[in-house]
Amino acid sequence: MSGKQGYSITTWRFRLRCRHPEWLRLTQEFYNQIEKFYYELLLEHEELWSLNSQMTLRELEFLSLPGKEKRTPEVPLPWEKVPPYFRRAAANAGIAAAKSHISRGKNTPGRKAEQLNSAAVFYKGMYRDFSDSEITLKVWNTEGWQWMRCRLYGKKFPPEGQVMSPSVVFENEFLMLHVPVKEPTSDAASVKVRMKEGRNICGLQFTNGDAFAVGSVWDKDGQELAVRFFKGGSEYGHHCRRVLEKIEKSERSLGDMHTGRPNQKYWMHLKHLGEHYAHRVSREIVRFCKEHDVGVIAVPKYDKDYSRYVMGASGDWSPIHLSMRIREYLTYKAWQSGMIAIEVNAKGISSRCGKCGGAVVGVDKMTQECVCENGHRCNRYLNAARNLTKKCRGQFDGKDTDEGKMDEKPVKCPGNVGN
Ligand SMILES: [Zn+2]
Known part of the structure; x- marks a missing residue:
């Protein structure tokens, strides 16, 4: 294992309360x-x-x-x-x-x-007494500059995090303090080094069903170590539909009078629902990968037209649509935990059997099971996740015969240095 250090910057968000929001x-x-x-x-x-x-x-x-x-x-x-x-x-x-x-x-x-x-943005000199429960800001009230104490509500700063200049953000009726936090990451070895070291790989596939995603972890010898379905998709879809119904109802009752503003709180609710589930699922994936000593997480990369088609067909509030955000959160969470998420071309991952490599000859749309020419049956998404893991390993070993070239670039990682 290479001990190369890197860092990541993530934004901590606090609810802010004060005497004079104006x-x-x-x-x-x-x-x-x-x-x-x-x-x-x-x-x-x-x-x-x-x-x-x-x-x-x-x-x-x-x-x-x-x-x-x-x-x-x-x-x-x-x-x-x-x-x-x-x-x-x-x-x-x-x-x-x-x-x-x-x-x-x-x-x-x-x-x-x-x-x-x-x-x-409040630079040094514009704030004092700053912790994860309060901050005193120097503010302007048209008559002069005043120190104003504000209470903060949110999660605690990480012990090794370096807190950077905070900013006050108005999110509709909510007052928020955004704080960039710089954290060292434990293991910034590049993807290539990790592959050479034979680190475990977790292939992920996103679904539009009750599982947001399914992961399959393999070791360097091609042995599957663990499988996990990350659930909650139906629950998320249900919550979204309830909020959408409220929006529809309120729009109907307002008729032509509405200006879009009365429903603001519902749209914010939808946004927060998405954030909540994306955080939860990405956290679960990282924990699972950590448990199985994963070095590289492979996520499927589809071509743009295909993604647009799938996203469009499944709707804005579907589990698969949330996969964009899950990927984003997963990337920095994985990085903070010493893992790297990379995109691997998804071409062919659904058409072959993850067990024997034979052609997939049928998919049961009801059970989501696929069957290969040699009779192996498997959940189609798990099958794709397995193939993605193999493909990821194969491309680094130079054994891959597929024309889909490996995209070696780690998925966008906020503010990392090193590799
Ligand atoms: Zn098979």
Whole structure:
């Protein structure tokens, strides 16, 4: 096992309660005004566009602030006594927005600025007494800057996590504090190294039934060590349907009067349902893989047209549709636990028998069982998961004869370094 270290950054989300939520709103508005000021300033100064973000900030500060020597700046910032760290965070947000605007090539001279509404990021100096149960923020209430204590509700920070600058986010009626947390990961050995070491592989297949997914773990000798169905799909579908019925009912009763807003809480409920199940399932998968000492998790990669077709046919609130989010969560959770999730081309994983390699000659749509030319019967999704595991191993051993090339790129992993 290679001891190479990496890290991942994940966002911790807390519910925030405070005495004056309106002050947070005012602070955010002020933040966006400064953001907009620097956004426009950068768009007007084409000579700065090629600089890196740090240099850009320095040049924009030179243009807008008197500095120590009390010069008269060319384009003075129209507000006085803005805490430097507040201004700087907002300026960085403006620079990032301008840079993405410029890089999209959409800039035309004299073009009006877009509406900027980034969440206010609180750099050091703008908060104190920060733990996973409270934070004291420096906020703007139009009369001045005030320290305001806020209570936080959420899960505890990981012991080895490094807490980064928090931001206040308005999620409809909820006030949230988003906190990026940087954590070291135990094992960042690359996929190739893991395969060479003969680490166990778990192949996963997603389904649209009661099981969100099925996993099959194999060792390097081609022995199946464990199988697990990750259930809850029917329950999830049922909950979604109940909420959708409420939305439909309320839309009917409102007739043409509705503006979309009255149902906001139901749509949020749906969103949270999805997040809840995706977290639960991805956590269960990671725990299962950990139990069986898995090094690499293989998830199927389909071509875009096929994915779009399947997702479209099964609907927005189906278990298979949630698989996108499960993959996303699984990727970073696996990484945090020292495993790597990779995508393996799904071509052919359903047409062969996972046991003998013979052709699949029939699928019973009622029982979801497939049968091969040699009479082996198996759940069709488990069969696909088994084939995916084999395929993943085969492609690294160079034994794979399939034209589907291995996609060696680990699935998008937030902020990792190393391999
Ligand atoms: Zn067979």
